Amino acid sequence: MEITKEAVVGTLESSDAMIQIAPCGEIDITISSSVGAQFKEAIEKVIQDTLEEFKIKKAKIVVKDKGALDCVLRARMITAITRSTNEKIEWKQLI
Amino acid sequence: METANIKLRRSMLFVPGSNAAMISNSFIYKPDSVMFDLEDSVALREKDSARMLVSQALQHPFYKDIEKVVRVNALDSDFGVDDLNAVVRSGTDVVRLPKTDSAQDVLDMEKVIEDIEKDCNREVGSTKMLAAVESALGILNAKEIAFSSPRLIGIALGAEDYVKDLKTERSPDGIELLFARSTILHAARAAGIMAFDTVFSDANDEETFLKEAALIKQLGFDGKSLVNPRQIELLHNLYAPTQKEVDFAKKVIEASDEAVQKGSGVVSLNGKMVDAPIIERAQLVLQRAKLSGVREL
Amino acid sequence: MSNYNSYTIRKIELKPQGGNIKNIKKFLEKNDLEISHDILFFITIEKNEDIIACGGISEGGIIKCVAIDKKERGKGLVLKLMTELIYIGYDLGYTELFLYTKPENEKMFKACGFTKIETVPGLVVLMENTQNGLLNYCKKLKENSKNIKGKKIGSIVLNTNPFTLGHQYLIEKSASECDWVHVFIVKEDASYFSYRDRFNLVAEGVKHIKNITLHEGSRYIISRATFPTYFLKDEDVVEKSYLELDLKIFRRFIGPALRITHRFVGSEPFSGVTNQYNEAMKYWLEKDDSNYPKITVEIKERKLLQDIPISASRVRELYFKGDVENIKKLVPKVTYEYLRNRNNNTNKQQWK
Numbered sequence: 196m197e198i199t200k201e202a203v204v205g206t207l208e209s210s211d212a213m214i215q216i217a218p219c220g221e222i223d224i225t226i227s228s229s230v231g232a233q234f235k236e237a238i239e240k241v242i243q244d245t246l247e248e249f250k251i252k253k254a255k256i257v258v259k260d261k262g263a264l265d266c267v268l269r270a271r272m273i274t275a276i277t278r279s280t281n282e283k284i285e286w287k288q289l290i
Numbered sequence: 291m292e293t294a295n296i297k298l299r300r301s302m303l304f305v306p307g308s309n310a311a312m313i314s315n316s317f318i319y320k321p322d323s324v325m326f327d328l329e330d331s332v333a334l335r336e337k338d339s340a341r342m343l344v345s346q347a348l349q350h351p352f353y354k355d356i357e358k359v360v361r362v363n364a365l366d367s368d369f370g371v372d373d374l375n376a377v378v379r380s381g382t383d384v385v386r387l388p389k390t391d392s393a394q395d396v397l398d399m400e401k402v403i404e405d406i407e408k409d410c411n412r413e414v415g416s417t418k419m420l421a422a423v424e425s426a427l428g429i430l431n432a433k434e435i436a437f438s439s440p441r442l443i444g445i446a447l448g449a450e451d452y453v454k455d456l457k458t459e460r461s462p463d464g465i466e467l468l469f470a471r472s473t474i475l476h477a478a479r480a481a482g483i484m485a486f487d488t489v490f491s492d493a494n495d496e497e498t499f500l501k502e503a504a505l506i507k508q509l510g511f512d513g514k515s516l517v518n519p520r521q522i523e524l525l526h527n528l529y530a531p532t533q534k535e536v537d538f539a540k541k542v543i544e545a546s547d548e549a550v551q552k553g554s555g556v557v558s559l560n561g562k563m564v565d566a567p568i569i570e571r572a573q574l575v576l577q578r579a580k581l582s583g584v585r586e587l
Numbered sequence: 588m589s590n591y592n593s594y595t596i597r598k599i600e601l602k603p604q605g606g607n608i609k610n611i612k613k614f615l616e617k618n619d620l621e622i623s624h625d626i627l628f629f630i631t632i633e634k635n636e637d638i639i640a641c642g643g644i645s646e647g648g649i650i651k652c653v654a655i656d657k658k659e660r661g662k663g664l665v666l667k668l669m670t671e672l673i674y675i676g677y678d679l680g681y682t683e684l685f686l687y688t689k690p691e692n693e694k695m696f697k698a699c700g701f702t703k704i705e706t707v708p709g710l711v712v713l714m715e716n717t718q719n720g721l722l723n724y725c726k727k728l729k730e731n732s733k734n735i736k737g738k739k740i741g742s743i744v745l746n747t748n749p750f751t752l753g754h755q756y757l758i759e760k761s762a763s764e765c766d767w768v769h770v771f772i773v774k775e776d777a778s779y780f781s782y783r784d785r786f787n788l789v790a791e792g793v794k795h796i797k798n799i800t801l802h803e804g805s806r807y808i809i810s811r812a813t814f815p816t817y818f819l820k821d822e823d824v825v826e827k828s829y830l831e832l833d834l835k836i837f838r839r840f841i842g843p844a845l846r847i848t849h850r851f852v853g854s855e856p857f858s859g860v861t862n863q864y865n866e867a868m869k870y871w872l873e874k875d876d877s878n879y880p881k882i883t884v885e886i887k888e889r890k891l892l893q894d895i896p897i898s899a900s901r902v903r904e905l906y907f908k909g910d911v912e913n914i915k916k917l918v919p920k921v922t923y924e925y926l927r928n929r930n931n932n933t934n935k936q937q938w939k
Contacts, residue, residue: 201682203673204339207666207699211310213673217682225718227700257718259700261666266346267310274339284372287409290345290379335674 198254202278205271212263216275219255228260245272300513306331307340319519323357348380361386378406390421393438424448432477444484484512493518530585531575539572599629614638618654630671640664647811648681669699685812686714707828725844737766741849748778750788753897756890761851774804791921834871
C-alpha cells in the first residue's frame, strides 16, 4: 500500500498513543514514550510489523506513546494506515 | 454438591470504544459482561479508530475469560456492516443491536452476522445477539423481538432514547419506565431469554442508583447496563442472596440431588413438593452467592 | 454515554463570523492571558457549564491562549485539549504545529509531545510538536551549504511584496562585499502577493549574481510562528518578546548552520514594524553572547528614485492606482512584466 496523505490517529491521553503518518521517501519512524525509553524497541516492533503486514515501504511515522498496550498500538497503527491510504480494510485478511 | 454453572449477567459495563485507557483496563473491574460501544459514545470522526481498538481488544488474552458484548451501529448507518465484520471476526460473544424496533431488525442483522460467520469459518449461530429496545414502537413489538431469533440471549431497555420518544424525561422513581420495563420483562420471560435494564448515568448519585437497582431486581430483571465501574460492586451486592436464601437453596439442591440418586422423579423438602422452577431459582441463588458472597442485611 | 467525568468539550469557530467568545475572554483574563486576534478555533472544556480549560489555534498552525483552571490542573485536561487542537490542525492542513506559552508551562506541554525552540525568560517560550524540527532544518541548511567557502558570509531576509529595484540593489551590494550571501524569502502567504510569485520574481531577478544562495523561507524565519505581530494588519506595535524569539533563533541556530557573519538590511523609512525589527536586530545579533557567534548587522541606505526611497509599499500603492509608468522605474523588468500580466488578467479597468 502507498501512503498518499497525512493523517493522525489516537490521543495524547494515558494508555493511548498518538500516531502521525505522512508520505515520505523512506521508512522514517520517530518514537517518544512517556513510560520510558526501554519501551521504544517494543513499540517500534509493533510499528514495523504492521507496516510489513500492509506492505508499506515508504512512510514517515511519529509515535507519541503514553503507555499504550501492544493491541492499542496496533489498532492505532492500522487506523493510521487506512486513513492515509485510500484503501478499504479487507477484514478477511486482517482478522 | 455441584451447582450448575449459570451465566450471570447482573452487570454489563459499557466501555466507549474510542477510549484506549478504558478498553485496556475495564476487565479488571470484573463485570459479568463488558460491553464495548461503537455507537452513541463514539464521535463520527472516531468510528473507524474505535472499531479497530475494539477489534484488537476482543482478541486480547485480557478478555479471554470475560463475556464480551459489542454495541454496534445500526445496519442502516454507514458503519453497521463494518462494525459487524470487525467484531464477529474478532470473536465477540454477543452483538448488541441498538434501536430495535421490530423482529425484522433482528433478522436483518442476523443474516449479516451469519454471512460473516460462514466467511470466516466460525460456527453459524455462535455469535449471540442482544436486542436493545429504545422506542415506543420497539416496546410494543417486544414479544415478537424476543421470539425472533435463537441467537438472542436477552432484550434490553435503552431508556435515554425511549423517554424522548415518549416526550418525557427520566425521574428518580422511574414511573415513566414502568410500562416499558414490565413489557420487556414479560416478553423476555415468555421467550425464555434474559431481561436487562437501562443505564443510570449519574455515577455520583449512589443512593438513587441503588433504589433503581433494587426496583429492577424486584421486577425480575437479570441485570443492568452500567456506565461506571464503581456501580459494579454496588449492583453485585444487591443481587447477592441473604444467608437465609442460601441456606434454603442449599437444602433444595440437596433434596434434588437425593431424589436423583434415588431415581425418584419427585423432589420434596420438609414434606412439601419442590418443582422445577424452585430448583432453577435455587441454582441461581447459589451462583450469585458463589460470585458475590452473601449479602448482609 | 459513559462519561466518567462530566466534561463537555466544545469546538468554537471564530472566523469568518466570529463566535461567542465572551466567556473565553473572561476565563483567559482570570488566567492572566489576553485573547489573540488571529485565532481561528478555540477548544473549551466545560464542567457544569463553566469553562475549566481552553486553547486556541491560529492561522499558520500556532497554538496559543492555552489555560487550565488552577483547581483542575494535574488531571490530564491539557492532554485532551491538545489532542483536539492537533486534530483541528490536521483539518486546517497544519500537521506541524507551534505553540506559545509561559515558560513555567514548558513541562506540561512537553508531556504533549512538544519540544522547546526558544525562550524569552520570564515571558514566553516557543515550542513545536515536531521532534527536532528546527535542528533538522538547520542540519539540512548545513548540508546544502557545505561547499561554500569564504570568511564573510552575508544574509538577507526579505518579504519582497513585490520584488523591487531596492531589493535587487541590496542583494547586489551585499554580494559585492561578501564571499557569499544567503537570501531568504519570507514564506507566509499573508502578503498581497503569494509566496510562490514573490519567490519566483526574486529568483529571476538575481540570476546574474553568482555568489548567492536563494533559500525557500521557513517557519523559523519571520513566520507567523516566530513573529506573529508582523502579519497582523494595522498593528504597528511589535511585542518585544516576538522580536527576541525570531532573532534568537536566527543567531543561535540558522546563523551558525550557514556560518553567517553578517546580516544586511535596507534602512526603513516607512514601516514601523520593520523599523523596530531592524533596531532589535542590532541588539540581538551583535550583543555579547559567548555561546553563539556574533552576526554583524549592516543597515544599507535605500536606493532612491527622485530622492524618495524605493519600497515595496510604494509599488503596491502605485499598482492599486494603476500607475504603470511609475512602477516601471521602481522594479526590475521581471516584476514589471508580472504586475502588468497579473493586472490584465484580473482587472483591465484599472489600467488606463
